[in-house]
Structures are given as C-alpha cells and as structure tokens.
Amino acid sequence: MTALGPAVPVINHLLTLLDNAGNCPACNDIYDATAGITNFTLREHSLNVSRIAVDMIKKAHRDYDKILGKILIICLGHGIGVLSSTNTIGGVVAKPF
Numbered sequence: 001m002t003a004l005g006p007a008v009p010v011i012n013h014l015l016t017l018l019d020n021a022g023n024c025p026a027c028n029d030i031y032d033a034t035a036g037i038t039n040f041t042l043r044e045h046s047l048n049v050s051r052i053a054v055d056m057i058k059k060a061h062r063d064y065d066k067i068l069g070k071i072l073i074i075c076l077g078h079g080i081g082v083l084s085s086t087n088t089i090g091g092v093v094a095k096p097f
Contacts, residue, residue, distance in 0.1 A: 007069025014076040018043040021083050042079050050075035 004011065022043030040048070053075045057064040 003065035004069040004072070007073055011069065011072050011076065014046075014073065014080070017080065017083070018046055018076065022046070024082060026079060026082065042082055046076050046079055049078065 023041050026040045026042045026045035050072055053071050054064075054068070057067065057071055061067065
C-alpha cells in the first residue's frame with residue numbers, strides 16, 4: 001500500500017488507537033443509539049465506514065489511490081471523540097458540538 005504515502009503513520013496510529021481502546025460502543029448519545037449504532041464497537045463501526053467509503057471512491061474515481069489515504073484517515077478517525085482519552089484538548093475536556 002505505498003499509494004497511501006505520508007498518510008501511513010497517521011493511519012497506523014488510528015488503527016493502534018482503535019485496537020487498544022475501540023471496544024467501547026460506537027456512540028455515546030441518544031440520537032446515535034436510536035439508529036442502532038450501539039450494536040457495534042467503535043473499532044467495528046470505523047472499519048465498516050472505511051470499507052464502504054473505499055468501495056464508493058473506487059467506483060467514483062479513476063485515480064482513487066491519490067485520495068485513499070485522506071479517506072482512510074477521515075473514516076478511521078471520525079468517531080475517535082467517543083473515547084474519553086481523546087476527548088481532551090490540552091488537558092481540558094472538549095465540548096461536543
């Protein structure tokens with residue numbers, strides 16, 4: 001997967017974070033819970049989102065490998081805020097939007 005280029009260290013870090021702490025539910029609010037997202041761990045949800053996104057860009061882009069790294073970073077990292085250890089910015093608890 002050399003096409004990922006400079007995204008590799010970030011992707012590896014996100015995967016390590018999901019491996020170490022991704023066994024929690026994929027959501028922590030009532031709106032996601034009503035959509036059934038709580039049936040999955042954060043790791044499972046992030047990997048499923050990544051698979052779907054990669055399939056979509058493969059179909060829609062001729063040179064998808066140029067954006068693959070960015071897509072994987074977005075997909076793997078989109079739910080990281082659910083983890084309490086990543087819910088702080090400079091030691092201060094971040095407020096959800």
